[in-house]
Amino acid sequence: MKFLRRLFYLFVFFALFAFSLNNKKDVTVHWFFGYEWTTPLVFVVLASFAAGIALGVMAMVPAWWRQRAQARRQSALPDAAPSNLAAPTVQGIRDGL
Template identity: 40%
Template sequence: MRILTWLLRAALFILLLGFAIKNDGVVTVHAFFDTEWRMPLVVVMLTMLVAGVLLGATAIAGTVFVLRREVARLRKLAPMVSPSTRLRSRSSDTPDSF
């Protein structure tokens, strides 16, 4: 499994390196108030990728925290449930033959 993980990492590194080599042209990024920066295209693209990932993670973080609190609350309630109220499998749920 470790070999497979390292092979995937190496493949990803080679792909990103090739991407960076193919997109080495310098571009001008125009911002507000007549501000501009000149930088390689790959830097601009990877910066926007990271910004998008961070924005997406921030957008979903609230939902994750709410769900974690609910799981913690339900785990506290689990010992209070009596064995008679637990779900049981019925024999009619499984087919007799295929």
């Protein structure tokens, strides 16, 4: 299994490497106020990918914080079961309760 995983990673690496070698041409990204950025296409793709990951992580941070706070609150509660939820007795199990 490790061999297949490493083979897959090697394939992905070579595919991305071939992609970068095939996209050496310069592209111009036009920003606001007349600013232009001229760079190889592979850098534009990598920058877009990194920006997408960063925005996705920033969008998930509030949910992560809420979940961590909720987990802390739940771990602070006592572990004792409420008295109205007592374990069923053998007689109750036989009777179908």
